[in-house]
Amino acid sequence: MERVVGMNSRVGSHESTRERTVFRLAFLGPWIALASTAAAVLVFGAPSREVQLLPFAVSIVLFGLPHGAVDHLTLPWAYDEPPTRRWLAIVGGLYLLVGLAYAMIWFVAPIAAFALFILITWFHWGQGELHPLVELVDPTHLRTRTARALTVAARGALPMVVPLVAFPEEYRWVAARLVGLFGTVDLAALDPVFSPVGRGAAAAVVATLLVASLAVGYRSGEGRESWLVDSGELVFLSAYFLVVPPILAIGMFFPCWHSVRHITRLLLLDDAAAARLDEGELWSALARFGRLATPLTVGALLVFGGLALAVPVDPGSGPDLFAVYLVGIAVVTAPHVVVVTWLDLTDGVWQPVRRGEH
Ligand SMILES: CC1=C(/C=C/C(C)=C/C=C/C(C)=C/C=O)C(C)(C)CCC1
Numbered sequence: 554m555e556r557v558v559g560m561n562s563r564v565g566s567h568e569s570t571r572e573r574t575v576f577r578l579a580f581l582g583p584w585i586a587l588a589s590t591a592a593a594v595l596v597f598g599a600p601s602r603e604v605q606l607l608p609f610a611v612s613i614v615l616f617g618l619p620h621g622a623v624d625h626l627t628l629p630w631a632y633d634e635p636p637t638r639r640w641l642a643i644v645g646g647l648y649l650l651v652g653l654a655y656a657m658i659w660f661v662a663p664i665a666a667f668a669l670f671i672l673i674t675w676f677h678w679g680q681g682e683l684h685p686l687v688e689l690v691d692p693t694h695l696r697t698r699t700a701r702a703l704t705v706a707a708r709g710a711l712p713m714v715v716p717l718v719a720f721p722e723e724y725r726w727v728a729a730r731l732v733g734l735f736g737t738v739d740l741a742a743l744d745p746v747f748s749p750v751g752r753g754a755a756a757a758v759v760a761t762l763l764v765a766s767l768a769v770g771y772r773s774g775e776g777r778e779s780w781l782v783d784s785g786e787l788v789f790l791s792a793y794f795l796v797v798p799p800i801l802a803i804g805m806f807f808p809c810w811h812s813v814r815h816i817t818r819l820l821l822l823d824d825a826a827a828a829r830l831d832e833g834e835l836w837s838a839l840a841r842f843g844r845l846a847t848p849l850t851v852g853a854l855l856v857f858g859g860l861a862l863a864v865p866v867d868p869g870s871g872p873d874l875f876a877v878y879l880v881g882i883a884v885v886t887a888p889h890v891v892v893v894t895w896l897d898l899t900d901g902v903w904q905p906v907r908r909g910e911h
Pocket residue numbers: 670671674677712713716723724727728799800803804807811882883886
């Protein structure tokens with residue numbers, strides 16, 4: 554199936570307007586959001602945990618939770634089909650099956666479920682970086698499957714593994730909060746991960762992935778500009794996750810980087826939104842997305858409410874509510890990853906590019 558995505562799809566004056574608008578949304582916005590967070594931490598020091606939780610609270614309505622709330626429309630958009638009952642049944646069934654199965658793991662084996670959450674997010678936040686790097690900067694330096702797989706591994710490792718190296722106590726605190734909801738307080742099984750040896754190994758894994766990802770991208774010999782963007786982002790994100798305490802760092806990264814980039818991709822898939830990008834009407838395109846995402850954002854919150862009632866421990870405090878929110882996100886992320894992986898496959902994100910072909 555021939556379907557052009559991103560900025561290569563139009564010719565003429567609309568192209569440059571779309572290009573500029575997409576650049577502002579997918580690159581400039583995330584850079585400014587994270588750089589100003591890091592600058593604020595460097596100047597004023599780390600805020601209290603309560604303050605660090607605030608971006609997570611905001612992510613319920615802004616970008617974060619809504620970014621997955623149009624999963625039922627994503628595949629129909631990708632296939633240029635209307636959102637028929639069949640599509641709704643497929644995506645709904647997927648959410649029910651995969652979401653429920655994974656939710657059950659949280660109840661029976663919360664520590665394993667937490668470890669799985671880290672692995673799922675590692676993959677998902679890594680895969681989310683491919684589309685901007687492959688489709689939005691032209692020509693891309695990521696021309697082979699190996700280069701793309703390394704990008705997924707390296708990019709996902711930054712938010713999931715660097716905090717373990719730099720802020721083990723915060724990491725352990727979050728792990729304890731999440732599994733604590735299910736009555737488990739003994740985290741001894743995770744001790745080796747937090748030990749100096751465990752953290753050293755984690756640092757070595759990240760360093761190896763970064764170097765390999767940069768080297769393989771450089772060797773492709775094409776797409777120097779996109780390699781520079783990639784390297785700049787890798788260095789910037791490494792420093793960001795080393796400097797900013799992880800609850801705040803991830804609280805900003807999730808809505809303002811991962812979600813904004815996914816939303817950009819969705820706006821380009823949705824013809825009506827893409828037409829607004831062609832006119833430079835970014836806010837109007839985002840408003841349309843917001844309308845489409847509202848019903849299932851509310852639906853997800855209802856599920857999270859059910860989760861709060863179902864967990865054995867009564868979530869009374871702010872940190873407990875944060876823990877319920879994260880477990881809720883974990884549960885809806887499992888099927889969301891399937892939808893995004895499906896989208897990646899139909900989009901040709903895993904299709905290598907031949908030499909000379911952009
Ligand atoms: C907050 C936080 C952590 C985990 C966050 C995770 C795993 C978030 C996942 C969000 C997803 C999957 C969103 C959907 O796209 C860590 C790493 C334990 C470190 C301490 C702070």
